[in-house]
Amino acid sequence: MQEKEFRILVINPGSTSTKIGVFDNERSVFEKTIRHDADVIQSYKSIIDQYEFRKQTILETLDQEGINISKLSAVCGRGGLLRPIEGGTYRVNEQMLEDLRKGYAGQHASNLGGILAHEIASSLNIPAFIVDPVVVDELDPIARISGFALIERRSIFHALNQKAVARRVAKQLGKKYEELNLIVAHMGGGITVGAHKQGRVVDVNNGLDGEGPFSPERAGTVPAGDLVSLCFSGEYYREEIMKMLVGQGGLVGYLGTNDAVKVEKMIEAGNEKAKLVYSAMAYQVAKEIGAASAVLAGKVDAIILTGGLAYGKAFAKEIADRVNWIADVIVQPGENELQALAEGALRVLRGEEKEKVYPGNFTKAKVLQ
Numbered sequence: 001m002q003e004k005e006f007r008i009l010v011i012n013p014g015s016t017s018t019k020i021g022v023f024d025n026e027r028s029v030f031e032k033t034i035r036h037d038a039d040v041i042q043s044y045k046s047i048i049d050q051y052e053f054r055k056q057t058i059l060e061t062l063d064q065e066g067i068n069i070s071k072l073s074a075v076c077g078r079g080g081l082l083r084p085i086e087g088g089t090y091r092v093n094e095q096m097l098e099d100l101r102k103g104y105a106g107q108h109a110s111n112l113g114g115i116l117a118h119e120i121a122s123s124l125n126i127p128a129f130i131v132d133p134v135v136v137d138e139l140d141p142i143a144r145i146s147g148f149a150l151i152e153r154r155s156i157f158h159a160l161n162q163k164a165v166a167r168r169v170a171k172q173l174g175k176k177y178e179e180l181n182l183i184v185a186h187m188g189g190g191i192t193v194g195a196h197k198q199g200r201v202v203d204v205n206n207g208l209d210g211e212g213p214f215s216p217e218r219a220g221t222v223p224a225g226d227l228v229s230l231c232f233s234g235e236y237y238r239e240e241i242m243k244m245l246v247g248q249g250g251l252v253g254y255l256g257t258n259d260a261v262k263v264e265k266m267i268e269a270g271n272e273k274a275k276l277v278y279s280a281m282a283y284q285v286a287k288e289i290g291a292a293s294a295v296l297a298g299k300v301d302a303i304i305l306t307g308g309l310a311y312g313k314a315f316a317k318e319i320a321d322r323v324n325w326i327a328d329v330i331v332q333p334g335e336n337e338l339q340a341l342a343e344g345a346l347r348v349l350r351g352e353e354k355e356k357v358y359p360g361n362f363t364k365a366k367v368l369q
């Protein structure tokens with residue numbers, strides 16, 4: 001009997017881009033990365049205000065490619081800042097839409113993934129899903145302790161790509177993901193470094209507005225006391241400070257661009273500041289990898305560098321040169337998110353996996369009351 005064919009539209013809104021793809025079962029028939037200038041993104045007051053702009057961009061792109069959306073079986077978006085949940089494929093429902101619209105756990109472009117998927121799918125009367133959203137939470141209790149009793153550390157990271165790439169590398173190594181200890185550094189608009197201990201991400205920096213290396217558009221960890229002083233200086237509104245940390249932080253704050261390719265050109269043209277800042281970003285990623293190796297007590301099977309920044313050969317080498325004493329460094333540039341979204345939706349459409357209902361009954365361990 002011939003295998004039933006499902007056509008799935010996948011939507012991955014990132015902080016610097018919107019990536020879309022159309023898959024016939026596992027086979028990609030169209031993929032496109034639409035990059036957005038920092039100026040355009042920053043001109044919107046909030047993430048939800050970008051909704052119409054991103055939707056039009058997607059529909060126009062599909063139209064230009066001659067893709068008829070009426071033939072779709074499902075739409076799947078990257079999941080955003082929801083309540084902490086376990087990994088898997090979730091059907092978009094009203095509670096999820098409400099949480100995405102208000103940004104239950106904060107503001108990030110991925111909040112638009114489920115909303116855009118729902119909007120397109122409901123007009124066609126087909127299901128909308130999200131897969132492995134950025135709030136997947138597998139932290140060990142010890143990793144939740146921040147050192148400041150009023151604040152608990154949170155798991156906000158590139159769960160979808162980190163898990164997909166880790167599985168792919170495990171396969172290449174002839175092992176199961178669940179048998180290995182891996183460190184995965186996803187380096188995109190945000191940067192997250194996860195300690196994957198036998199299939200669970202037991203520690204990872206909150207790459208949105210929490211901590212870790214600075215990134216193309218985020219400040220990462222900043223000296224706490226100085227930040228408090230800035231907040232109470234009377235010179236800035238809360239929103240202005242948040243924008244300086246997320247959106248206008250990192251490379252944007254130092255060099256005025258979120259585009260590492262432009263930064264590489266600046267360096268080639270002899271810009272010393274660009275050279276120092278770009279190197280500092282590599283240095284901070286390496287430091288975070290060192291921290292993750294301590295989490296795994298030095299038992300590390302491989303270190304994986306992935307995300308858009310991993311295309312930068314000199315950048316990846318700079319990191320590898322600092323950490324290759326820990327374990328082999330495997331560079332997997334870009335990300336596998338579109339394929340992972342399509343596969344997550346397919347598993348449910350084929351009945352191989354049950355769709356999960358948001359928010360479910362998953363409650364993260366409350367380590368201290």
Ligand SMILES: Nc1ncnc2c1ncn2[C@@H]1O[C@H](COP(=O)(O)OP(=O)(O)O)[C@@H](O)[C@H]1O
Pocket residue numbers: 014015016017018187188189190216258259260261262307308309310311312313334335
């Ligand atoms: N060939 C390349 N060399 C160096 N950096 C690159 C390359 N391609 C993309 N990048 C950089 O990767 C970053 C975006 O990564 P990406 O994973 O696409 O982010 P997001 O999904 O968060 O939008 C940008 O700074 C972009 O300039």
Ligand SMILES: CCCC(=O)OP(=O)(O)O
Pocket residue numbers: 013014015016108134156157158188189190191207208
């Ligand atoms: C919120 C963590 C995921 C993240 O930073 O994604 P982008 O790099 O796409 O902004």
